[in-house]
Amino acid sequence: MPDNDRDLLPEGLQDRLPQGAAVSARVQRAMLDVFHSRGYDRVQPPIIEFEKSIASRMAGVQPRRMFRFVDPSSLRTLALRSDMTVQVGRIASTGLSEAARPLRLCYAGQVVKIQGDGLDPTRERLQVGAELVGSDTVAAASEIVVLAIEALKAAGAEGISVDFTLPDLVDTLAASALPLEGDAVDAVRRELDAKDAGGLVEVGGEAYLPLLYAVGPLDRAVARLAEFDTSGALATRIEGLRAISDRIGKGARVTLDPSERHGFEYQSWFGFTLYAEGLAGAVGRGGTYRILGRDEPATGFSLYPDPLIDALASESQCENVLYLPLGHDVLAAERLRSIGWRTVAALSDAEDARALGCTHRLQGSEAVPV
């Protein structure tokens, strides 16, 4: 071909070929089926919107991370969505503002960002998630965490673990039991996030040191957090964490990292990160928050299943496919399809059924191995 250049895809974008695409569809269906069975209704926002509408809706989304372009019809800037949560928030605040609360919504779709993260060049990802709008209570958080775990399991993930965090922990303490002045709040948050004990002392956050050790398996970490919380400022949070963990039961390994802040800047009292065996990095994240503009409480999560899809697609798959020779019995083929067979009909008698991926061949009304 004279022009191989046009065969290339831009960095961080890929095709899913048959095996991967089939797994992707199966994973997405499995997750959406779990959401549907728990009363979550799917919504489908458009893949582009006014930049301003997306950017203004959640402080967590940076417009500079989105592809932007001018709309010739409105002469305004549009953006290719990099996150669907803000779109679902918009729908809850507009088209579904009158729907009864709690409102259960879910979504699945492609999101695109202008640059990859660090060493990972991926720019287009599948995002699948659920939002419980109108509530950010312990009951809401429990439902959401359990839902995320069940969706991951239904999709084929194994060895799931959940890391809890308390995103507004420092603010809560700084405002009551362990007062901090002005800039010190940010500094303490930063040093806790960096897990830097020396730095923490330096910025006047000595009293916060025990938080660095209230990490690990939930029971022990929460016990340490309770010991540290002599004032009781965290009592309801501690009770909440225990209740959520009880609801998870044996469904996942649960850990605590109370001062982990990365990615939870806009969450309120509770956040969580999901991991699964064999997958590098987090497979999803969620928590409680308030929908900007409407200031409505909500709890939700987003899953990014591409690494799970890649892992499942690399496992060998074996599927029966039935070759239908020219002049085959059409009704027999119909009947076999109705009980789950895939069929490939001959276009000519010069074909090699095996090369076409067929495992069987229709003879009379019988499927015979090729």
Next chain:
Amino acid sequence: MPDNDRDLLPEGLQDRLPQGAAVSARVQRAMLDVFHSRGYDRVQPPIIEFEKSIASRMAGVQPRRMFRFVDPSSLRTLALRSDMTVQVGRIASTGLSEAARPLRLCYAGQVVKIQGDGLDPTRERLQVGAELVGSDTVAAASEIVVLAIEALKAAGAEGISVDFTLPDLVDTLAASALPLEGDAVDAVRRELDAKDAGGLVEVGGEAYLPLLYAVGPLDRAVARLAEFDTSGALATRIEGLRAISDRIGKGARVTLDPSERHGFEYQSWFGFTLYAEGLAGAVGRGGTYRILGRDEPATGFSLYPDPLIDALASESQCENVLYLPLGHDVLAAERLRSIGWRTVAALSDAEDARALGCTHRLQGSEAVPV
């Protein structure tokens, strides 16, 4: 809200709210399931690509109709896809160039164009389709037309009709039985397309006049076409049309409009347009063509199911939803979900099950109407 402006969506873009989104997912699944059962493997190309890669691959796609923007990583122009057929053609020519032929591929995804068509402002649409790569024979065309009809039926379309056309008809005749010189070929094509008998005579296409009357229900129209084809230049095409129509049987109403050219500029010997009862305009289109670059024969179709989804979503739906009060029997709920119930779990005892859309309530292990 102080800033209602940000609640607006750009012209021609919309959210699908729960009812429409549920129907959309169902329609898409039904179509993809039909493709899968007939041996078509799904592929998933990215939603953006190099503009050049899309634009160079099929003459039918005009880059000016796509949203375009610069990629900061490559400094090249990217485009938001306005059509997935060219992407599937690229995959068949690159990642799957070594796969056995005929190669059966299918796809489903959102496509976006920069402007609506005429009075229809819609800019984002769902495109679902299948491509049979490596063959453009009568057998391939028959399989593809029947597949399109079955996919539409499985999705809930009724009263399907198919309009056949012969895209390269004028070229074929002009090169043999009814010679035309230079510009006259284009002029005759244009006047036939406009169905203008006077214009046709004026540009020297008098001999082509009978084509204007070989339209309508297939049997009669093909008989007229055969009468007109005294030289036999169209004999194999006529035989092909009859064979495809026979394969459709009672599956759809079949008509012929041999000189219809709109939308088939890049198809070879056979093209078809799909209609369904109650839906304005065509619901899909397909035909035989050659993949540019690789010059490989192929047959395929694209469906644009949004009007079908809108029609189905407007019919009233009734679904049983089971409310699970606080402290409900978790195993009973699990069991009811496993037999297809949707459940909504209470977050507090202040909720109104009926307002939340529930039709039943779990009492002990029984579902009782609310």
